[in-house]
Structure formats: C-alpha cells, structure tokens
Amino acid sequence: MRMISTVLLAGLTLGLLAGPGLAADNGDGARLANACTSCHGLEGRSLGVTPVLAGQAEEDLLAKLKAFKDGTVEGTIMNRLIRGYTDEELAALAAYFSSVTPEAVTQ
Amino acid sequence: MTLKLSRRQFVSGASAGLLAAPFALPHLARAQGAAKVVVIGGGFGGTSLARHLKRHNPDIAVTLIEKDQTFSTCPFSNGVLGGLWKMSDITFTYDKVKAAGIDVIHDLASAIDPDKKTVSLKGGDTVSYDYLVVSPGIQFVWGAIEGYDEAAAQIMPHAWQAGPQTELLRSQLEAMEDGGTVVIATPQPPFRCPPGPYERASLIANYLHQEKPKSKLLILDAQENFSKQPQFEEAWERLYPGLIERVPASESGQVMNVDTATMTVSTAFDDYTPAVANIIPPQRAGQIAIDAGLDEGKGFCSIDPLTFESTVHRSIYVLGDASLAGAMPKSGFSANNQAKACGEAILAAIAGREATAARLLNVCYSFASADYAFDVADIFSVEGDTIKLDIDEGRVMAVGLSDEIHKQEAGYAHSWYQNITAEMFG
Numbered sequence: 001m002r003m004i005s006t007v008l009l010a011g012l013t014l015g016l017l018a019g020p021g022l023a024a025d026n027g028d029g030a031r032l033a034n035a036c037t038s039c040h041g042l043e044g045r046s047l048g049v050t051p052v053l054a055g056q057a058e059e060d061l062l063a064k065l066k067a068f069k070d071g072t073v074e075g076t077i078m079n080r081l082i083r084g085y086t087d088e089e090l091a092a093l094a095a096y097f098s099s100v101t102p103e104a105v106t107q
Numbered sequence: 108m109t110l111k112l113s114r115r116q117f118v119s120g121a122s123a124g125l126l127a128a129p130f131a132l133p134h135l136a137r138a139q140g141a142a143k144v145v146v147i148g149g150g151f152g153g154t155s156l157a158r159h160l161k162r163h164n165p166d167i168a169v170t171l172i173e174k175d176q177t178f179s180t181c182p183f184s185n186g187v188l189g190g191l192w193k194m195s196d197i198t199f200t201y202d203k204v205k206a207a208g209i210d211v212i213h214d215l216a217s218a219i220d221p222d223k224k225t226v227s228l229k230g231g232d233t234v235s236y237d238y239l240v241v242s243p244g245i246q247f248v249w250g251a252i253e254g255y256d257e258a259a260a261q262i263m264p265h266a267w268q269a270g271p272q273t274e275l276l277r278s279q280l281e282a283m284e285d286g287g288t289v290v291i292a293t294p295q296p297p298f299r300c301p302p303g304p305y306e307r308a309s310l311i312a313n314y315l316h317q318e319k320p321k322s323k324l325l326i327l328d329a330q331e332n333f334s335k336q337p338q339f340e341e342a343w344e345r346l347y348p349g350l351i352e353r354v355p356a357s358e359s360g361q362v363m364n365v366d367t368a369t370m371t372v373s374t375a376f377d378d379y380t381p382a383v384a385n386i387i388p389p390q391r392a393g394q395i396a397i398d399a400g401l402d403e404g405k406g407f408c409s410i411d412p413l414t415f416e417s418t419v420h421r422s423i424y425v426l427g428d429a430s431l432a433g434a435m436p437k438s439g440f441s442a443n444n445q446a447k448a449c450g451e452a453i454l455a456a457i458a459g460r461e462a463t464a465a466r467l468l469n470v471c472y473s474f475a476s477a478d479y480a481f482d483v484a485d486i487f488s489v490e491g492d493t494i495k496l497d498i499d500e501g502r503v504m505a506v507g508l509s510d511e512i513h514k515q516e517a518g519y520a521h522s523w524y525q526n527i528t529a530e531m532f533g
Contacts, residue, residue: 034465035444035466035467037530038444038526039519039522046526048523050522076516077482077484077519080498080501081470084466085466
C-alpha cells in the first residue's frame with residue numbers, strides 16, 4: 001500500500017522546493033518527519049548536537065537509517081526508534097530531509 | 108461579537124498577509140476563505156499546534172489563548188530545582204509566536220459553546236472559531252490529599268507546573284540547613300511526566316550531595332514501580348549512595364494527608380516532619396476541558412487518535428496532558444508530536460482532504476546529574492480507536508553503560524530542549 005515510487009518522490013521534492021505555501025499538502029516524508037523534528041530541529045535543521053538532517057545526501061541518510069535498523073551502527077536512541085519504521089518509510093524520510101534546504105526559509 | 112474581536116480579526120489577517128508576502132511564492136488559494144482556528148493553552152501542545160498550522164498554511168487565522176505572559180517549561184525545571192541552571196533558561200515569551208502571525212490573547216478561556224462555536228474569555232471577550240483545539244494541560248485535584256489545597260501548596264510546593272512554584276521550592280531547598288530531610292510525595296498515575304518525580308529526586312540529591320551532604324531525600328511513593336526504575340536506581344547508587352530513600356506503595360508510601368502548620372506529611376502508617384515537603388498531588392485535565400464536558404467525568408479527555416478530535420464534540424480537538432492518548436505518556440514531547448499529527452488533520456480538513464494516520468514518537472530524557480542522563484524512546488501507531496506502543500521491549504537505555512555514554516546523553520537532552528523550544532518559541 002505504501003509504495004514510494006520515484007515519481008512520488010520526485011513530486012514530493014518538487015512540492016517542497018516550490019515553497020512553503022505548498023507544504024499544506026505535505027507528502028508522506030514530510031508528515032513522517034513531523035515526529036523526528038522534536039529532536040532533530042524544525043525541518044531537520046538541528047541547532048544542537050543532534051545531527052542536522054536537512055540537505056544531507058539522500059543515499060547517505062538512507063544508508064545511515066538502514067544501518068541503525070540492522071544494528072551495524074549503534075546510536076543512543078536511534079536503534080530503538082527505527083525498529084518501528086518500514087523500509088518504505090525510511091526511504092520517504094531520507095527523500096524528505098535531503099530535499100530540505102539546510103538554511104531556514106520559513107519560521 | 109465585540110469591537111475588540113473585530114480589531115483582533117483585522118490585525119490577525121493583516122499579520123498573516125505580512126508573513127506570507129516575504130515568501131513571494133504563490134500558495135494554494137483557499138476556496139473556503141480563511142479558516143479560523145482557536146487554540147486554548149500556550150504550552151507544548153497548543154504552541155506547537157499553532158506554529159505548525161501557520162508554517163504550513165499562512166492563510167489560516169490562528170488565535171492562541173494563554174493566560175500567562177510567559178511560559179516556563181516543566182521539562183528542565185528539575186534542573187532549576189537542583190541548581191544546574193536558572194529559571195530564565197527555561198522561560199519563554201510569546202514574542203516570536205506573535206511575530207509568526209499568530210494572534211496571542213493573554214486571557215483565560217472560561218467557557219466553550221460548541222453549538223455557536225465560540226470561546227468566552229474571563230476578560231469579557233468572545234472569540235469565534237471554525238476549529239477549536241483545547242490543550243490546557245493539567246490541574247490539581249485539591250483535597251485528594253487531605254489538607255493539601257492551593258494555600259498548602261504555598262508552604263509545601265507541588266512545583267508540577269513550572270513557574271513561581273519552581274522558584275518557591277528552590278528557595279526552600281536553598282534555605283534548608285544541612286542535615287534536613289526533603290520529602291517528595293508522588294501521586295498515583297496517570298500524572299504529567301511519569302519519570303519526573305524521580306528525575307527531581309536525582310537532581311535535588313545532586314544539590315544536597317554537593318552543598319548539604321548530611322541531608323536526606325525521601326520519596327513517599329504512591330506507585331509500586333516507576334518509569335526507568337533500573338536506570339534511576341543505578342544512577343542513585345553510582346552518584347549518591349545512601350542519600351535517597353524510597354517508600355513504595357506496598358510499604359505504605361502513598362501520602363494521605365498533610366498538615367502545613369506542623370510540617371507533617373502522613374502516610375497510612377507513618378508521620379514525617381521534613382524540612383522541605385514537595386507534594387505532587389493527583390491531576391486531571393485543565394478546567395476548561397472539564398467545564399466543556401470533554402472528559403465525560405473521567406478526568407481526562409477521550410480523543411479520536413487519527414485526528415485528536417474529542418469523542419464528545421467532533422469540532423473540538425484535545426491535545427497533550429489533558430487527553431487520553433492511549434499508550435502515549437503525558438509529556439512535552441508527546442504533546443508536541445500530537446500537535447503536529449492534529450495539525451496535519453486540521454490542514455487536511457481545511458483543504459477538504461481525508462486525514463491520514465501519523466507515526467507518533469515519545470523520547471524522554473532524564474537527568475541524574477548535569478553530566479548523566481538516560482532516555483526512553485518509544486514509537487506508537489494508531490490502531491482502531493487507540494494509540495498503541497509498537498514495540499514493548501528494549502524501550503529504555505540499558506543499565507551498566509559508561510559515564511561517557513551518559514554524558515553524551517546529557518548533551519542530546521540539551522539539544523532536544525534547544526530544538527523543541529525553538530520549534531515553539533523561536
């Protein structure tokens with residue numbers, strides 16, 4: 001059901017690039033990311049030691065998330081949280097955060 | 108409708124326009140016109156919700172009703188009690204919230220009329236809404252502990268709503284002579300911040316250990332077991348051996364009555380006369396939620412977990428500590444996550460779309476000292492009419508970890524606080 005196609009990801013990315021007004025129609029990645037930003041900062045632009053996710057390369061983000069999931073990388077909380085996410089959800093999250101500009105454009 | 112309200116509507120609309128203009132990007136025209144969302148309560152739930160809506164649809168007229176001029180966070184308030192940081196470090200104004208185009212009204216919401224879709228304010232104004240979000244937090248059930256009322260809380264502070272109560276308890280700890288006993292009395296669940304009393308015990312112990320080493324800390328506990336218990340007990344043994352004593356429920360830990368005249372705190376079997384008594388009483392949803400009948404006499408409010416709409420009145424949403432959100436604890440993190448899920452549901456409703464289920468998280472860091480923290484990290488899913496914990500095992504950080512890991516955790520806790528407060532007040 002939750003098939004993330006290339007077309008959908010491209011659409012999601014375009015939607016975000018088109019400006020904050022369009023974000024009312026948040027895609028899967030953006031909606032999922034709402035839960036992450038409580039620690040990682042608004043739109044993944046962490047102000048503290050929690051890693052900045054905004055604007056990271058999509059393949060790097062996905063590789064890191066998958067490494068947390070299969071236990072090849074150990075974090076303090078990520079290994080535990082990631083257990084609840086499907087691979088499709090991780091792909092949507094990586095696509096979303098990679099599409100966000102690292103500099104704040106909204107408030 | 109009063110003239111004041113009309114002016115507010117005008118100002119709100121103007122500031123929304125100003126906010127949207129600098130983007131210089133077209134946003135989707137709303138055929139329905141500007142929807143009006145009123146939010147009661149400027150804490151983690153209400154402020155996060157208001158900001159989320161405005162960030163994602165600047166056309167929405169968002170009004171936030173909050174009685175206080177500033178907000179002091181319960182998270183990190185135990186650090187103020189322990190002297191790790193100051194009250195000013197955990198206190199925020201609504202200036203940036205207002206600058207974001209949200210109409211902040213500093214007044215107390217005194218009544219809701221779900222038929223007319225209006226909220227009455229104590230100051231006399233009436234505010235109308237299309238969507239109402241109720242996020243009032245908790246209030247205390249005065250008298251549940253015999254002798255413990257609002258007046259008693261001035262002598263035996265609860266400090267379970269951060270602000271003057273936090274400062275009162277801190278000043279009592281500072282004034283206490285070395286060798287005194289500090290009592291922390293906990294309530295039966297459900298209460299705000301399940302690990303909070305034990306973090307508080309840790310950070311007060313940290314202060315006593317450093318400044319008043321002959322003193323003792325006694326937890327009179329209405330619970331038999333508690334959140335992150337192995338991690339707390341490990342930390343106490345490592346950091347403050349012998350300083351903290353706990354009387355669990357099975358050994359008559361629950362405080363039944365207090366007498367502020369004699370500074371006596373009593374369980375069913377024992378009377379204690381501590382130098383400082385921190386009494387955390389039983390809790391229920393804020394009064395506006397009770398008055399509106401949203402709790403159905405249960406003390407907290409049932410919600411549709413998909414949207415956070417009240418099951419009593421579908422046009423009213425309930426967030427945060429006031430809600431019954433399945434397995435989610437009453438925490439600032441939960442309220443912030445719920446606010447974004449609820450916000451997406453409201454955005455969808457305004458746009459005429461179906462709401463989709465959110466993934467919800469709760470991460471809760473607890474400090475045992477300035478450099479020693481640990482966490483519980485949970486993921487939840489909407490299942491039917493409730494919110495279920497996805498994975499029941501391995502939720503909390505392991506015991507037996509190095510000081511270095513716990514120090515790293517303390518850094519992450521600060522980072523979390525910086526990011527979540529910036530999302531609301533930055």
